[in-house]
Amino acid sequence: MCEHFLQEPEWSWNHPEKDEPTYVHHWVKPLHKIEQTPDLILYGAPISRSSISVSGASLYPSEFRRMWKGFTTYNLDENVDLSSFLVADAGDVAMHTTDIILSHQRIQKTTAYLAAHYPTTRTCMIGGDHSTTACAVRGIKEAFGEEKIGILQLDTHLDVRDPKELGPANGTPIRQLIDGKIVKGEDVINIGLHGYYNAKPLIDYATQHSIQMVTLKQARKQGLLNTIQGALEQLTKKVDRIYITVDMDVLDISVAPGVPASTPGGMSAMELFDCLLEIGKHPSVQHIDFVCLDPSKDSAVSETVKIGVYAWLQFITGCMFQPR
Amino acid sequence: MCEHFLQEPEWSWNHPEKDEPTYVHHWVKPLHKIEQTPDLILYGAPISRSSISVSGASLYPSEFRRMWKGFTTYNLDENVDLSSFLVADAGDVAMHTTDIILSHQRIQKTTAYLAAHYPTTRTCMIGGDHSTTACAVRGIKEAFGEEKIGILQLDTHLDVRDPKELGPANGTPIRQLIDGKIVKGEDVINIGLHGYYNAKPLIDYATQHSIQMVTLKQARKQGLLNTIQGALEQLTKKVDRIYITVDMDVLDISVAPGVPASTPGGMSAMELFDCLLEIGKHPSVQHIDFVCLDPSKDSAVSETVKIGVYAWLQFITGCMFQPR
């Protein structure tokens, strides 16, 4: 449980301590340079060769850090300054070039290490493709063996394809966790499903395992935020620890050119931002990931990566509203 | 009335009969391989040299079929499995390289042939530019000479430019049909007009011929679905057969890079999807086309073609709700 495979982040944080940080890259600090317990630990899981179709999602962690320079720490809408919230960047998990299983184990071990050593700190993993979620959740299980984990998934897909057929690919994480007895199907709530993107047999699997499927249409009808709140309340009653996984393909294709699996009929960026703010506010949420964004396919103006950074800041803004 | 100019579809359908199809390309079948009466016949009209400005809409039928592989037959929002609805692909009408009039006649003849031989089957033409609609409607008139045809047009433009000036170009189909006494102006309802895209003289023509113009703004105010329902009810009372023409330029430019004539202020993809679902539900609707999508101008992620396939599946989902 004590091993980790972290590589120091490549960027060099060089903001003078005395100055108040006003930009994100002056605010986030490398984990190995701070002594207090951080409020949130960020780490990258740069793997996407486990993706069914060609993906450059492995490039997201570094691009995420490159684009955050365009953001300040001040949320004007909520009138909140994030600079007092301590975010530590633990760098990226070192991936093997061709051994996918080994890479996956390292993500698991590293997540377990971070969760165990910083038990009161939120973790935030930046993928990587969606296969990384199975690793991270197993890592958390490893760290807190007795605790029951629930998952709130924002996703266009169920991701319950069969690992016996595909191996631990990006279409399989939820099934890996259910079949592996890490998480119960009834403790998984998927919000964002829509359209013609999940084959009937996958829906049958989800139904058999009591995965809660909330289509985007249903969620909009009952209020997206109500739906999120309801899901978090419900999970809070049933589990000890909530893991949020945000597959960026939940976004509509018109705002997410950098997510090859995004589709027409998905969430707008504003909807995603509102969801993340709400999720951040909830005290049971300890773990979150953002996966499947391939910056090599993004638009010339990096629209999708900017949405990714914004969504992450919304989650942190939400956290600021909690009593500390 | 018995001639057709169909070329077998290029793709090779090879799904084993015994397996339940879960993806669109396993579900749609070539017309010449099936024996039952299909519920819907699909055919392409790959011409765009009749377009006023340069257009590659002739490439849409084959690209449409290529991109449908990304869709399953299960509509999660409506909880409907399309696989019991029999869709037959009749292939494309053979176009002449330079003789536009001849090509147009072949579209007309082929439509007449399909309508006459499969009188209880819905037809769905994939254009091609909007000039094809005039051909198709004339073909239907040829097949059902006594019947009165009404048109519901989703379009940013009126398409009533003068064929005496332009020939049978893509800006003229509605005027061709009105001037040619195939359809009465009062039996044409255009929903989706907006902005600064129809010159005053065209509006004057439409007014003189009693074309019903509903701006997108008006439609949104009274409810887009109400507007669609109202239009279909009205037409049902007045005509024997409703033809739907979807000019993809009705979509907003932000979601339709692949439609050169799309503009700011147009329909969102979700609005179009909702319209098509509603249209599919209506029993008087026998014919539909989707035109003016130029895949060679589409975004790298094929956003517009994906919207095109989705819209078509929505129409079919709607059809599933009808008593059979």
Place this chain on the structure above:
Amino acid sequence: MCEHFLQEPEWSWNHPEKDEPTYVHHWVKPLHKIEQTPDLILYGAPISRSSISVSGASLYPSEFRRMWKGFTTYNLDENVDLSSFLVADAGDVAMHTTDIILSHQRIQKTTAYLAAHYPTTRTCMIGGDHSTTACAVRGIKEAFGEEKIGILQLDTHLDVRDPKELGPANGTPIRQLIDGKIVKGEDVINIGLHGYYNAKPLIDYATQHSIQMVTLKQARKQGLLNTIQGALEQLTKKVDRIYITVDMDVLDISVAPGVPASTPGGMSAMELFDCLLEIGKHPSVQHIDFVCLDPSKDSAVSETVKIGVYAWLQFITGCMFQPR
């Protein structure tokens, strides 16, 4: 006050006087070719080397005029024909290749000249980057020295960075005007602010100088049009003359690829169009500019420039509703 630096517009207006214009390029006339007092004078300020980051906004005036050919003079939504509203194109202010201060002075002088010689005519400046707004407002002050000017700013940013540090760059115009005593902070209303794009010290400056900040979220909650109306009412009571500045980066990044500073969470094109219509209706509005659109970064279908032309036509449509 009598000097100007206008270069005749490059395009050659050649519509026969006798024909009713139906397209924008037949309707707008070069200023030097008309004798009546125009209703609106258009002029370009093609400078963007004053931009903090690399910008081709200097190319916007000519691209704006090139793309207006795709628009008719008939607004179908409002059922208004613009052709009776006299728009004169005064051409572009001649810019120096490297002397930014001189170029800025020319914009100021030219604006003063136009405002003084056509005191009852609305002016509309097409930027260039946002530094041009400071020049234009100073020019108007020069022309109407006694009058009090108020500013309604549609913008994602406050643009109150310090010119002592940056010189008269595009991040500084509002501060130039406040520090230069041309406009009072309390007479500036910014609508459209959102997200993480204004550093805390800038917000502090704005607060200290009583700039009225209305976030997009707040504006949406109270109704965007109500907010615009309220702002115009309030300014009308306090000032003699209202200047509207539209930084195109107020638009959401998904609809404004051609505005490098646009961000997720911004205004939709429809919202901007509605605002401009409302603004045009208000009799106190005499001056407007559109800035920061870089056509060299626009999408292949010129989405952003098309939105720019549409927004400008909406303003004119609004003007048509005023009693004349």
Place this chain on the structure above:
Amino acid sequence: MCEHFLQEPEWSWNHPEKDEPTYVHHWVKPLHKIEQTPDLILYGAPISRSSISVSGASLYPSEFRRMWKGFTTYNLDENVDLSSFLVADAGDVAMHTTDIILSHQRIQKTTAYLAAHYPTTRTCMIGGDHSTTACAVRGIKEAFGEEKIGILQLDTHLDVRDPKELGPANGTPIRQLIDGKIVKGEDVINIGLHGYYNAKPLIDYATQHSIQMVTLKQARKQGLLNTIQGALEQLTKKVDRIYITVDMDVLDISVAPGVPASTPGGMSAMELFDCLLEIGKHPSVQHIDFVCLDPSKDSAVSETVKIGVYAWLQFITGCMFQPR
């Protein structure tokens, strides 16, 4: 023979007569504004709906004129100032929107008109697709009925597909002329053929009709300029008048993204420039065209159009070397 269908060029030439022109757009003059006999008349034939595959070559004439602003009249390599050579721009032939035959006739009539009225002036047609060449050569035949015409064709393809099958499409012009007895096959020399781009039956046709085929490989072996010179000498002996047709697809795909039919293995830009200089020097050359360049597919830096303008200037430089 006296009819023409020319539309005045859209650009407005406004260089003061007294100033020496230094840039191309100050040097070329609209035909209707000059009184002397020009040395060369330029005219556009903006049609590409006669193209087998989708083409925007109809946009080339206007783009050609837009990009020539980047060129001066001084050829530094040859130390020649072009400004004393009188180039007149006759504008574009007016094309019908859908009637290809009519459009083709207008090109023919207009070419006949120009050739007949300016018998000592070189003509230069800017296409359009390659179907325009058949029209232009027929027009010249019309003007100089007794004369024998020879063709030097720079092309990757033979363009002898069968008009009985395709109509007068862009793959057929040479065959149209041979089958129509306008030009003899033995008086056609094609230089630039290479690779796998001409099907066997077309080569058989060319052989049967004694078209002289020189592969690019052969030409390079014997010297490209020698080959050009030899071809011109040979034709000079056999015919009265030489027509040059430059299908821009003769260029290698790496330098001609704006020519959809360009292929690997083609000519370099430098080779093309050298050929054109040589061709210009030859006194028997009276007519030239440049066809098949689709600017809508060109690279972001307009590489192909720039090569097109350069090649045309090389031809004119060559002409300057002739005794006048």
Place this chain on the structure above:
Amino acid sequence: MCEHFLQEPEWSWNHPEKDEPTYVHHWVKPLHKIEQTPDLILYGAPISRSSISVSGASLYPSEFRRMWKGFTTYNLDENVDLSSFLVADAGDVAMHTTDIILSHQRIQKTTAYLAAHYPTTRTCMIGGDHSTTACAVRGIKEAFGEEKIGILQLDTHLDVRDPKELGPANGTPIRQLIDGKIVKGEDVINIGLHGYYNAKPLIDYATQHSIQMVTLKQARKQGLLNTIQGALEQLTKKVDRIYITVDMDVLDISVAPGVPASTPGGMSAMELFDCLLEIGKHPSVQHIDFVCLDPSKDSAVSETVKIGVYAWLQFITGCMFQPR
């Protein structure tokens, strides 16, 4: 040795037997549809998750087959008709989604199968990344265990990185084969090396193992074709069987946008074509592959894939020159 993992090619060959084929897609035949022994068997190895950096080279086999439609079977330069040379398409080796080792084994087994069953037929593998070459060569070793294999490699890189560090990644194939005693270093000749793209330790490895390194500069100095001939002669004397591997990154970056690892200073397309023609002529060459072309990164006009098809046809043209 009898197992294979081939999936039938997706395209449907439907050229009537009686007609002479004139295009490549009418000429190549699916292996399972022919009875004679083919002259060359084509098979795809669509894997690139073994690539060090993100690669879509797995998409090349299908794109290769899609683009060959633009080529005829007639080589005009050499005056050779390929249609009598029997090319069979065996389809693609079925790849596992995440198990790289298993996928590699299948490539090896399938190559062994084809080599053993068609011992007199040339094999041509379409990759995939360069890791596939190690598999293919091992497969051939498996089939012809006693024979000594030599490799002629056209490549910018040595590809001798250490599999102990990277696993069987695309930078390692030559080292895998040397360390695995399949091929001797002295029997490997690399032509095409240049510039700053091979770290010193790799060059040291190559030197120690007597790999023959010929820089592109040296090859050009002594004549590229002489160099190729010399290399083939030399290998013929030393080995029983020559395997050619063409890493498409040997091409210069200016002609190979679709090869992410291509660099400035590489081979021109013409040089590559000449090499392949020469290689094809040599009777000892039994096996060839083309690897590392990522069509998802290719230019809009598919320049690199077209070069890939052309190069392959040159090889076949070469084969035609051998006595049969």
Place this chain on the structure above:
Amino acid sequence: MCEHFLQEPEWSWNHPEKDEPTYVHHWVKPLHKIEQTPDLILYGAPISRSSISVSGASLYPSEFRRMWKGFTTYNLDENVDLSSFLVADAGDVAMHTTDIILSHQRIQKTTAYLAAHYPTTRTCMIGGDHSTTACAVRGIKEAFGEEKIGILQLDTHLDVRDPKELGPANGTPIRQLIDGKIVKGEDVINIGLHGYYNAKPLIDYATQHSIQMVTLKQARKQGLLNTIQGALEQLTKKVDRIYITVDMDVLDISVAPGVPASTPGGMSAMELFDCLLEIGKHPSVQHIDFVCLDPSKDSAVSETVKIGVYAWLQFITGCMFQPR
């Protein structure tokens, strides 16, 4: 003479001292971290708002450093390891946001500072646009007042436009230096001129001031390397110190999409590489710059920036051949 305006380079050099560097980013060291006298000092001059047309050449220094990671220190063609040559990165000159004159002075002062403090070290400036060259040469003059400076310019343009008209823009540097008596016209040799890109009056200026103009065509005829050698010999005899300025627009447009001013008919990348190798070998060459590369316009594969890095390494390889 002692002032400088350098900002430390942003990248963090973190290669362990003990390890032999094999990649460029492990080899180059920040100037402030080393104690020996470096062999070459690199510094950036990131300004392009002085450019006549819109340019992002200010982004080149940082992009240059980002892309050098793809290069090793081993030159395979010349069999030379660069790692013993000490390259120090001094970072970028701090530019003012809007004060071009001040920015230019800082470049001059900083160059003077570096030249004076490291008199035996070569300097290499990475622009920025070509206006920076005038600053750098003036700085060198400031440092070595008595010495006579000669310039070898690789450029498509003369860059002798009139600063009295344009200010110190990128078209003026050579004229600034001649008119300012810093360099004599006869001590300037321009190699690479070609085509139609220098207006007659500029050629007249060059002739009057005895600038030596060598067209690319002439240079190729007499051997490009001979021409370079001859030019360096000649200058060596006449001046004390040779400054090399490489305007990247000397490259042909087909290999330099990232240089907006590149043209058809320019140098190939290989030619440029050969020139730089030759230049580096010459002992009189003490100063060099590379200017006018705009990475924001580069191709998706960063072709032009890669050529820029390669060219710079060629210069250093050349230096290695000098006796040390």
